[in-house]
Amino acid sequence: MSEGSTGTETEQVVRPEEVGIELSERQALRRVAGLRTELEDITEVEYRQLRLERVVLVGVWTEGSAEDAENSLAELKLLAETAGSEILDAIIQRRSRPDPATYIGSGKVAELHEIVEATGADTVICDGELAPSQLRNLEDRVKVKVVDRVALILDIFAQHAKSAEGKAQVELAQLQYQTQRLRGWGGNLSRQAGGRAAGGEGIGGRGPGETKLETDRRRIQAKMAKLRRELAHLRTTRDTKKANRRRNEIPSVAIAGYTNAGKSSLLNRLTGAGVLVEDALFATLDPTTRRTETSDGRVYTLSDTVGFVRHLPHQLVEAFRSTLEEVGDADLVLHVVDGSHPDPGGQLAAVREVFADIEAIQVPEIVVVNKADAADPVTLARLLAREPHAVVVSAWTGEGIDELLGAIEADLPRPAVLVTAVLPYERGDLLNQIHVSGDIESLDHEADGTHVVARVGEQLAHELAAYTV
Template structure:
């Protein structure tokens, strides 16, 4: 395949067709139409190896800014990037969806995407990720588009990063570094910033590079380049010094995060001591978790059509239709191939999921592949101790813009699911009823006469339990309710059983 020349033809060969409309830039706005059925045929060996392994464009991956205010809103210079991925397994649709998600990540980080390409390989090249020949083709595309960054849809080794940068002559970033950069932009709280910095340092540590012999401390005399006096040190090279300082900083951050998590644990224990059930909202990034929290509680938290808009958890109170109080915790969103460093760094935040009585697993019903989102989130759940044992309700969100066929398919696969629209309010009543059914029920039933001067106990029965009936008499209020053991003990001490009245 040649870039900037003739497109692949339409005579039964794999590839793309160039659209008629052309905008500014050689590749920036070229519309491509993919012939998926023809491409699938090559997997049975109908085409030559060179054609099978060629870089192939993914349609619809150029960023089109509708208004200059979009640039002003981002408040930074938009990097011009080219995306590249290696398709090693799964279907073509899954590979293209992964690259489209990478496009959204790049735009969230503040980039304008010029082109996106996929290469079919059995496994990534150990030296350059896409092979030396395709790396040179990528360099030609970078030069033709004027890109200043290449983003790879995978985690590259230090050697792959260095070698690919040497060939394409621009900065190379992998998927993990991109996600970490987005987290760094969105972290607001002290704990969130510390968690992101720890994850970045864990990623950076094995990727430190030497900056030349002039920075080495292991030098001296003419044999060492004539550095001589002032150049002899304790025997520690600059890169070793950097590693030591990074390890020291990581240890300090871990200590700070542990201290800050104590506050969160104290608040959580306080809620548990009041016997208020906890519900955690979890799910894929940009699935509508914060919108759902706002719809259920009126919390007013930030809602933005961007990946990882929420990093700091928000906890709010809500009520079931029968009046019981519970807490809703909005948590950080997940994504495919979520870096392990982030799972570790945000473990204290993810404890909101592990300590919940119920998980609302929010899914974007309008996504091209919602099943893969569910699988990716459950994979992260598996890394959180005890999360898989917690009852789960699949909340299929964005019903107002989703395909009804997709909604029906998801509802059939996930029987414990509710279809809602956090934007319009559709299905929210059904969701609250499902939450009420799943929350742990108070386990003590009482029928007592409560004196009027102890109206606080009646109030607690409303907020902490389930009131079945109230009957006001001259002597007091006859309360029939199901309550927690601590309130049951208080009522037993103060109130009189109805049978003895």
């Protein structure tokens, strides 16, 4: 069928892969109620007119239940609002797979165009990763900017990155995404470089040369190489700090989980860290590490990490790999899940997919079901039945925090070497190291020194060898 075929012609052809879907479902764009962003007062109206893009959300429902499809689009709404958008409408189409040319099929593109014109939208956001050809075809036919889920998440990361490393990681991910989607506008970007008359760069730029598109791609590759060098240097700094913790044999606990599950609030509740807490997706991009200790005096570190989301773009996993490795290198992971979310099980599964990507699936895990004060008791009971090693807490009210601290204390790795030593009083430094990183079983101050029986790491055991009895 030609590209110029009408929507009616498209709907009359039933492809083999569409046979399993009801005809009425395939022919209808399904409007999702309750996703329009409401404006509450005149101040907010004026603010949004100045700043916010006016957006229509588009999803393709290919598998699972209608509730799953609506949950996915509801999450896309939160992502879009976090990026700074006013949601005007949201629609879902039932298909066995996205249309390879236009994502929703050429017949439905015409209907989408009518919705865009009727609402006055200036952007369409699709709940999936679009191929360059799909992006181009949709923009050409809908006549407004089209953004896919990957570009939306990258934009949010760009807004929230604060540290030099965070900014470099986001820029690298954006460039990796853009390099596959460079396109020429008219003949301008497809011309070969020539003299000034041909829009070239003068002496040294004339002749056959490269096309403008190739020049842009080469510049992007050079920028990406520079960013990778910067990230390698910044990673060295973090590795040095990590090596110091390992040398002192301090266990590390990583707080990981779905975005907006309450990880930063939990870190504040456990350590008083005072890190930024917002009711927004991806409020934390730069990891925060704080020292704390168990009730018996063992020191360990707690690290807040970047949140995950369904279908986290591969570019981000790669760019943030050094940050995400905080999880893989940890001795224990607190996997935080939002107990008040409609689909907490889906959140757990999405995060574990990323754990597998960064080879962190083998790290011991405590599932922390947060927001117990707002959760449905039935949902909590179902989660606890499925996740036996789980603790229900509320970082907001403090409910369950003592139980969580007890679970952390029980699961932290204990030093392996049992030593009995008599330490001279002038070696208080060794006794302090035992207090910080060891597990003291008995301690007596006597005339000849401090008699101590403790479990310590191998390196400290080696330093204590001269004093063992």
